[in-house]
Every structure is written in structure tokens, then in C-alpha cells.
Amino acid sequence: MSMKILLVIASTRPGRVGPAVADWFRRSTEPTVAELDLTIEVADLAEVGLPFLDEPEHPSTGIYQHEHTRAWSRQVEAADALVFVTSEYNFAMPATLKNAFDYLSREWAWKPCLFVGYGNTSAGSRGVQMARGVATSLRMLSIGGDVYLRLADDLVDGEVIDTDRRTNHAQRALEQLTRAAEVMRPLRGEDRQIVPATPRDVAELVVLQRACWVDEAIVNQMLDLPALHESATDVEAGLSDWSTWVIRSGGRLIGSVRAKREGDDWLIGRLMVAPDQRHQGLGQRLLAHAETRAPEGVTAATLFTGARSTANQKMYQRAGYHLSTDEAPPGAVTLRKPLS
Ligand SMILES: Cc1cc2nc3c(=O)[nH]c(=O)nc-3n(C[C@H](O)[C@H](O)[C@H](O)COP(=O)(O)O)c2cc1C
Numbered sequence: 001m002s003m004k005i006l007l008v009i010a011s012t013r014p015g016r017v018g019p020a021v022a023d024w025f026r027r028s029t030e031p032t033v034a035e036l037d038l039t040i041e042v043a044d045l046a047e048v049g050l051p052f053l054d055e056p057e058h059p060s061t062g063i064y065q066h067e068h069t070r071a072w073s074r075q076v077e078a079a080d081a082l083v084f085v086t087s088e089y090n091f092a093m094p095a096t097l098k099n100a101f102d103y104l105s106r107e108w109a110w111k112p113c114l115f116v117g118y119g120n121t122s123a124g125s126r127g128v129q130m131a132r133g134v135a136t137s138l139r140m141l142s143i144g145g146d147v148y149l150r151l152a153d154d155l156v157d158g159e160v161i162d163t164d165r166r167t168n169h170a171q172r173a174l175e176q177l178t179r180a181a182e183v184m185r186p187l188r189g190e191d192r193q194i195v196p197a198t199p200r201d202v203a204e205l206v207v208l209q210r211a212c213w214v215d216e217a218i219v220n221q222m223l224d225l226p227a228l229h230e231s232a233t234d235v236e237a238g239l240s241d242w243s244t245w246v247i248r249s250g251g252r253l254i255g256s257v258r259a260k261r262e263g264d265d266w267l268i269g270r271l272m273v274a275p276d277q278r279h280q281g282l283g284q285r286l287l288a289h290a291e292t293r294a295p296e297g298v299t300a301a302t303l304f305t306g307a308r309s310t311a312n313q314k315m316y317q318r319a320g321y322h323l324s325t326d327e328a329p330p331g332a333v334t335l336r337k338p339l340s
Contacts, residue, residue, distance in 0.1 A: 006079035062288035088127030
């Protein structure tokens with residue numbers, strides 16, 4: 001399976017050297033990328049444009065209020081491994097890189113990373129050393145074998161001087177990064193990855209939604225709940241009308257959520273976690289995942305839950321939703337959360 005490498009350019013100042021160093025790394029490693037069937041995506045922090053961390057919740061909750069955070073979360077989550085191209089400012093990593101690290105949590109976890117540092121006397125190594133500590137605390141694995149460039153010796157007119165030795169080093173480092181990403185796959189819990197639902201999931205979705213909505217029927221004292229009665233054909237039809245995601249563990253489908261656009265709203269529904277898998281944060285992860293998939297232009301997420309489902313309502317309120325007076329199906333209430 002093709003590995004996705006995210007190459008992060010840390011410096012953002014006008015006239016910076018960062019993009020030229022990143023270009024050199026990309027050029028030098030083209031044969032490795034082709035040979036190992038890698039995909040390299042560049043995240044230039046100058047373009048990512050994150051303000052200083054402005055999220056009210058701790059990143060480990062995955063509850064993000066702002067579209068810039070959700071976009072950054074999607075970009076990092078999609079990566080199997082990271083390459084950080086970073087300068088050194090005052091014996092440290094640039095504040096932009098630290099800020100970009102701080103925005104997220106689980107998105108970084110169990111991914112190997114490589115540093116391409118540059119600077120004056122230290123060739124950026126003190127900045128890298130600091131960034132490595134932060135990366136480790138975020139559960140990334142710094143594989144070592146980093147690339148260092150001294151501005152006075154290794155660059156001329158803002159361009160990295162190509163040498164065979166340096167090119168080989170970059171290629172070997174990328175190869176090792178890929179190898180580490182491969183063996184770390186199980187740690188990344190691809191097993192518990194949230195992925196789009198397919199028609200093959202229908203039978204288990206039917207069973208799971210019945211298991212989950214029995215509780216709702218009891219709490220709300222009503223049996224007229226579509227999720228309890230839908231056939232496999234209904235559930236399959238839902239896959240065409242909604243974007244649906246599922247999560248599996250050990251091959252078993254243990255959670256799901258779906259969403260679709262309605263005007264300016266991102267309607268989220270069918271959030272379900274198998275009864276024996278609750279209280280591990282899976283519901284929050286699924287909800288946050290659905291929110292991050294909101295298309296551009298929607299202004300709020302909307303969902304319905306039973307009027308007497310107080311536990312659900314509390315969970316949604318913790319995730320930033322508030323009760324709304326908007327119309328809801330019989331026996332239900334509407335909850336809304338602004339998405340900017
Ligand atoms: C605010 C600031 C602090 C710097 N501190 C260091 C430093 O501690 N060590 C070093 O080797 N170079 C330092 N430099 C020089 C940078 O390595 C050099 O300017 C490099 O081009 C910065 O990367 P950039 O062009 O991508 O921003 C510093 C530069 C700036 C702008």
C-alpha cells in the first residue's frame with residue numbers, strides 16, 4: 001500500500017530559505033519516491049496559516065471549533081510519516097512549528113518522523129533537538145539519521161548545493177522513514193481507524209444500530225425509531241444519501257456515524273458505538289471525525305437525539321453543541337454547534 005509522507009516547512013518569514021531546502025529534499029529523493037511508490041504532500045506552514053493556538057479544548061479530545069484546525073487535522077491524520085524541514089531560531093525550533101505541533105494530538109501518534117535542519121554554526125541541530133523532544137512527547141518516533149545543512153557551506157544563492165553524498169543521505173533517510181512507517185502500521189491502530197463505510201458493512205450496521213437504539217427506545221419510551229426498524233436495503237440506501245464512516249476492531253464493526261449537507265447545515269446522525277465498547281472516547285472520535293469532514297461553506301453542525309436521552313445530550317454539550325429550538329422529529333430534540 002502506498003505510503004503518504006507529509007513534508008512540513010516550518011519557517012514562514014518573508015525571504016525564508018525553507019522552501020528551497022524542501023525543494024532540494026524533494027528533488028534528491030525523487031528516485032526513492034518512485035521506487036517505493038510514495039506520495040509526498042507538502043504542508044508549508046506559511047500557507048497552512050494557523051493562528052496562535054485558539055482552540056478551547058485540549059487537542060486530545062479531537063473537539064475542534066475552527067476550520068483551520070480541522071483542515072490541519074485532516075492533513076496530518078492522512079500522513080503515514082512526517083518530514084520536518086526546519087530552521088533554527090535562537091537555539092530552538094521556530095515558534096510556528098511548535099504551534100503547529102500543539103494544535104493536534106492523536107493525529108501525530110505512532111508516526112515516524114525525519115528532520116531536515118539548517119542554520120548557521122549548528123546547522124540547525126539545536127532546533128531539531130528541541131523539536132525531536134516535542135515530537136516524542138506526541139508519540140512520534142524520531143528515526144534519527146537526520147539531514148543537516150550549514151547555510152555558509154551547503155547553500156549558495158539560497159539554493160542547496162547538490163552533492164552525491166548529500167543526495168544519498170536524503171534518499172537513505174527517506175527509505176528508513178518509510179520502513180519505520182510500515183512496521184508501525186499496527187501501532188497506528190489501522191485496526192481502529194475511522195474509514196468510509198462500504199456496502200460490505202451493511203449487515204453489521206443493521207445489527208449495530210438495532211443494538212444501540214434499543215437503549216434509546218427504553219429511555220425515551222417509544223419504539224417508533226427508524227434506526228430500530230430499518231432493513232438492510234434501507235441502510236444500504238442510506239450509504240448513497242449520506243457520507244458514512246465506520247470503525248472496526250479485530251475485524252468487528254464497533255462504531256459508525258454519518259453526515260450530509262442540508263443547506264448551510266452539516267447534518268450528523270446515527271452516531272453509534274457498540275455497547276461493550278463505550279467509555280473509551282470512540283463516540284467523541286467519530287463525532288469529531290464527522291465534523292472535520294464538513295464541506296466548506298457550512299456554518300453549523302446539527303443533530304437530533306431523544307428528548308429523554310440525557311446522557312447523549314450531555315455528551316453533545318461537552319462537544320460544543322447546544323440545545324436549539326429548531327424543529328426535531330417527534331420525541332427528539334435538536335442540538336447545534338457553529339462550525340466556522
Ligand atoms: C529570529 C532568528 C533567529 C536565528 N537564530 C539562529 C540560531 O540560533 N542558530 C542558527 O544557526 N541560526 C539562526 N538564525 C539564522 C537562520 O538559521 C537563518 O536566517 C535561516 O535562513 C533561517 O531559516 P529561514 O530562512 O527558513 O527562516 C536565526 C535567524 C532568525 C531570523
